[in-house]
Amino acid sequence: MAETALTNSAQSPVLTPGWRGIADDWSSDQRAFKNVSWGKAMMWIFLLSDTFIFSCFLLSYMTARMSTTVPWPNPSEVFALEIAGHHIPLILIAIMTFVLISSSGTMAMAVNFGYRRDRTKTAVLMLLTAALGATFVGMQAFEWTKLIMEGVRPWENPWGAAQFGSSFFMITGFHGTHVTIGVIFLIAIARKVWRGDFDHGRRGFFTSRKGNYEIVEITGLYWHFVDLVWVFIFAFFYLW
Amino acid sequence: MVDVPYDAVTDVPPAEVPEVDLYHPKSWWTQYVFSQDAKVIAIQYSLTATAIGLVALVLSWLMRLQLGFPGTFSFIDANQYLQFITMHGMIMVIYLLTALFLGGFGNYLIPLMVGARDMVFPYVNMLSYWIYLLAVIVLASTFFVPGGPTGAGWTLYPPQAILSGTPGQDWGIILMLASLILFIIGFTMGGLNYVVTVLQARTRGMTLMRMPLTVWGIFTATVMALLAFPALFVASVMMLFDRLLGTSFFMPALVEMGQQMKYGGGSPILFQHLFWFFGHPEVYIVALPAFGIVSDLISVHARKNIFGYRMMVWAIVGIGALSFVVWAHHMYVSGMHPKFGFFFATTTLIIAIPTAIKVYNWVLTLWRGDIHLTVPMLFALGFIITFVNGGLTGLFLGNVVVDVPLSDTMFVVAHFHMVMGVAPIMVVLGAIYHWYPKVTGRMLDDWMGKFHFWVTFLGAYLIFFPMHYIGLLGVPRRYHDVGEAAFIPSSTHTLNAFITVMALTVGFAQMVFLFNLVWSYFKGRPSGGNPWRATTLEWQTPETPPGHGNWGKELPVVYRWAYDYSVPGAAQDFIPQNQPRATPALQGAAP
DSSP states (O other), rough: OOTTOOOOOOOOOOOOHHHHHHHHHHBBBBBTTTOHHHHHHHHHHHHHHHHHHHHHHHHHHHHHHOOEEEEEEEHHHHHHHTTEEEEEETTTHHHHHHHHHHHHHHHHHHHHHTTTTTTHHHHHHHHHHHHHHHHHHHHHHHHHHHHHTTTTTTTTTTSSSSSHHHHHHHHHHHHHHHHHHHHHHHHHHHHHHHHHHHHTOBOOOOOBBBTTTTTHHHHHHHHHHHHHHHHHHHIIIIII | OOSSOOTTTTOOOOOOOOOOOOOOOOHHIIISSSSOHHHHHHHHHHHHHHHHHHHHHHHHHHHHHHSSSTTTTTOOOHHHHHHHHHHHIIIIIIIIIIIIIIIIHHHHHHHHHOOOOSOOOOOHHHHHHHHHHOOOHHHHHHHGGOOSSOOOOOTOTTTTTSSSTTTTTTTHHHHHHHHHHHHHHHHHHHHHHHHHHHHOOTTTTOOGGSSSSSHHHHHHHHHHHHHHHHHHHHHHHHHHHHHTOOOOSSSOOOETTTTSOOOSOHHHHHHHHHHHHHHHHHHHHHHHHHHHHHHHHHHHHSSSSSHHHHHHHHHHHHHHHHHGGGGGHHHHHOOOOOOHHHHHHHHHHTTTHHHHHHHHHHHHHHTTTTOOOOOOHHHHHHHHHHHHHHHHHHHHHHHHHHHHTTTHHHHHHHHHIIIIIIIIHHHHHHHHHHHHHHSSSBBOHHHHHHHHHHHHHHHHHHHHHHHHHHHHHHTTTTTTTSSSTTSSSSSHHHHHHHHHHHHHHHHHHHHHHHHHHHHHHHHHHHHHHHHTTTOGGGGGGGSOOTTSSSSSSSOOOOSSSSSSSSSSSSSSOOTTTSOOOSOOTSSOOOO
């Protein structure tokens, strides 16, 4: 890995393992997280904040589900599809989950190639990730359409507690928005990689700062987070 | 005194982060309007917050006029009174205090105090301000929409917040929620900047334990805000859906005007939990920057190092952490399980420990100090007294059995105005008197400042002390006219009139302050770079007001903590943070 891309994280001299090292880092000057660039630190802290948002959404949904006095619709049945005469519960959600988890894999590969400064492979893998993400959003749109056709509304549904529809549209909608923003980011960054912005030190349009390949990893952090959130939504909303 | 690993001049650690290009403005627009410079953004934040804060101030006068002389002012009816209290509370807590402490003081002081050239992501920082401005405009627009602003109270409790009996049900509540959502998005952009700047962009020699307590206070408050605002965000989104789409997240089955509403199955208590999971940390989001700033004011103007610096830091962090596990003490009358009440009363009272540590340390800093009764110092002293008084009534309200009879009385109003209204405002004012010379290069007028302080300080007590008494009598809050009730003696009405006169007097003093701000900008005495002879980095800038990039060619190097005042044997009674230890005369002190 001689061609490791230059990030603006300088090499710190000695990394002491364990708590001692953490205490050393935090009591040092200049930076609390050695080898962590500003952008990466900022993304991590943003994700921590975003975790609280999704936690609040999920906890509110669970409160509604646990305290409702009318029956909660059975997600296995609601999200079942008839495929070639077979009644398969949760099949669409399973495929969506598979697609999204796969996109995490392609994202990780893109990060790897980014640090090797392999422009083409990085850009292609990022676009593939974006395509998988767009597929996920497309399938979610299909799922929404199907449910709306069956009479599910934010304020009512044919099978039971009204909060089922409210929570479903709100949580999947909020997560789908995150995925969509991720797709847009992936395409924008892939374009910059493809164009060679990070090799030639081209300045950003808004910030007038030079970027570097680390932005691929930062985008990846966001993308993996969105996937992880989906795992929780899958577990708490669909499998419960 | 903190250990100094970089003791000698020769042992300066190498720069870990190479200089990042600053955005250099190319036109008047990018220099003063769409500016990416944290100092300009700070002034934009401060002016916007002050402007909307003035609206809230006028609303408080209108409320007091109604309470002091009920029936006299025909243009204030019950609905408008509710709208006034709602807008007054929301503006003061969020759009004034939060924005001013974090967006205003945070933007100005963090880069200067930690020795950075700017925030880490200036473009995002700029967006933060413009989204905040949009939130303020959306909020202010509710005064002009049909039905007016919402009258749900600043807590916006459902179901009443979106029922037709509450004023502002048409547009007010929708725009209020939209404005809150915008505020949180904008704040997150700025808040991420403040946190990363403190963690990752300090100058050489600036360890976390050498940072001025101002930075510690703002930093901890920002971290808390990033974790607490999500709850308000989610609550706002869900209530917006309840109002617009007819979902029932917070709305139980209801009969309104004899009609069964289509809502059902929602939980109003869920909203209260979400709201107060935000709302209680919010109290400390406002208080912690005040704690930090006041520590610095006291140390500078008493010419003494802060007593127990490390304890002060840990107390700030401890208060920040504890404030996330006390929220349900706002909900003792919501019918919660008594064991929950016991738990939350216990955690609430535990907060008194780190808070008391801070108060003792402030007083011990003053003890045998060379106290200069400058205007910032007067406000700092006023803060300590006010905070202690407000905190003591907090002990009453933190206990379930005492809180239940006092709930929703004027006692609560008096308590939170003392502890998170008057006290932080004292610090805001003191801080403006303290840092105005750095921002403008001119001193604020001293005589007007002293007049402002004494009227504000004494006036605040004359307003809120009687209010405690009125509350103990059982006078409820949020009533526009208490009328003739058997339990309310007629002297209460006299007291209410007195409070109103005092409130208008204090309001007049604020106008003097505003005049002072403008007058001194043009006519004030030139201050020089370091008028208070302070040690922290922002006073050591090569230019005053600091230029673009703050530091000229070379970033400052820090050799000591922020509190080297009256060091025995030193040439001056203060030693700037960037003065090397071994050879005190090598680097010039204040320019």
